[in-house]
Amino acid sequence: MxxxxxxxxxxxxxxxxxxxxxxxxxxxxxxxxxxxxxxxxxxxxxxxxxxVTKDYINQELEDWANLGVEGHTEGKNPWLPYHEFLTESMAKVVGAKPIEVVVMNTLTANLHFMMVSFYKPTKKRYKILIEADAFPSDKYAVESQLRHHGFDDKEGLVLWKAREGEELANYEDLEAILEAQGDEIALIMIGGVNYYTGQFFDFKRIAALGHKNGCMVGFDCAHGAGNVNLDLHNSGADFAVWCTYKYMNAGPGSLSGCFVHERHAHNKDLNRFTGWWSHNKETRFNMRGEFDQLPGAEGWQLSNPPILSMAAIKASADIFAEVxxxxxxxxxxxxxxxxxxxxxxxxxxxxxxxxxxxxxxxxxxxxxxxxxxxxxxxxxxxxxxxxxxxxxxxxxxxxxxxxxxxxxxxxxxxxxxxxxx
Missing domain, CATH: 3.90.1150.10 (Aspartate Aminotransferase, domain 1)
Incomplete structure (x- = not known):
């Protein structure tokens, strides 16, 4: 208009x-x-x-008070599968399939967990490309991953810069970087909506360009989730992460969302850090067997979910589902x-x-x-x-x-x- x-x-x-x-x-x-x-x-x-957030949290406090440990199975919203109550509405918010989405951990922690799986450097292909004015936490995280793998964090970091006198990143410049250094870049990790300029990047174009050059591609959607149409599944990105305290209204420091594309859902050979919540739900409490990987994004979970934070997410996610x-x-x-x-x-x-x-x-x-x-x-x-x-x-x-x-x-x-x- x-x-x-x-x-x-x-x-x-x-x-x-x-x-x-x-x-x-x-x-x-x-x-x-x-x-x-x-x-x-x-x-x-x-x-x-x-x-309504207070009511959602109070419900869990009441179940904890009245049921104790039985709240895991007997609560109004049983705690054992609580994260699953968020999956469908969150998948719709970010344009993904339910198998591709899980709510867990916090934002930069999830970014690191994703890089454990999708940043696979070799001696020749080890660089990470980010936008020059990325959110500082993203920059610190990828620099520390480079150091963790034994690379120089300045030499291994490739910056997609705006042109002199301009604020917005230009796709032709990204293409030129990949033409020149594409065979040395292992991972492209872009902030989906830039925190400073508000530029919403073309996920599909970046993912296609990255994959054409043999790179893994991920997005930090902290400023995108609940704000723009991310369409993560159709973008073809390998992974994405986002927080829930900005546009998703889930409270200060609340949990993060994680997307792993369906094509990786059943790949048990992907390197990852694991915990008991990434283990098969049917046998999770047998406690003695060998690790049995859950398929999909749930297979990246580590710990049982923090219910009070998830209750606040559910309060907002239900509004998003309605609208x-x-x-x-x-x-x-x-x-x-x-x-x-x-x-x-x-x-x-x-x-x-x-x-x-x-x-x-x-x-x-x-x-x-x-x-x-x-x-x-x-x-x-x-x-x-x-x-x-x-x-x-x-x-x-x-x-x-x-x-x-x-x-x-x-x-x-x-x-x-x-x-x-």
């Missing part, structure tokens, strides 16, 4: 027409000291709490497009949106670069009641999340930014 107009009335009209507007009431919106809703545009860092990613992404494109329109209408030469303008190459985050600004501007914006985040040296990241943000939120944010400037 490009026929946006200025004025608060238009924002309010869009909210009246919004079929998902009522979901806002299902979330706790932080308030200012006067009791008014803050403009919360920070779902790309920590999603808001669904009001569906198609409706969410439809609203997201309209909401973010409206945000972009208002920012452009400021006609301020000091402001530049570095996120792609093509709605199919971004999610709901817009990264606003402000010339000659420092963190003082962000502090002023926060004091005005806008919760966003600052990324050095000069970028304010804002994510109008379609589940709980309104068009009027976006209108108010731009008005307050204008006042701060």
């Amino acid at each position: 490009s026929n946006y107009t200025l004025g608060r009335d238009f924002a309010q009209q869009l909210d009246k027409e919004d079929q998902l507007a009522h979901y806002r009431n299902q979330f706790h919106i932080p308030k200012d000291k006067n009791g008014d809703d803050l403009i919360y545009l920070c779902g790309n860092s920590l999603g808001l709490q669904p009001k 569906g990613m198609e409706k969410l992404t439809q609203k997201s494109k309209k909401l973010t497009g409206y945000f972009e329109f208002l920012l452009n209408e400021l006609n301020n030469s000091d402001i530049k949106i570095i996120t792609p303008s093509n709605p199919n190459e971004r999610g709901c985050q817009l990264s606003i670069q402000v010339k000659n600004a420092d963190k003082a501007l962000h502090h002023k914006l926060t004091e005005s009641g806008v919760i966003s985040d600052w990324r050095e040296p000069d970028v304010i990241r804002c994510a109008p999340v379609p589940l709980y943000n309104s068009f009027e939120d976006v209108y108010n944010m731009v008005e307050r930014l204008k006042a701060c400037l």
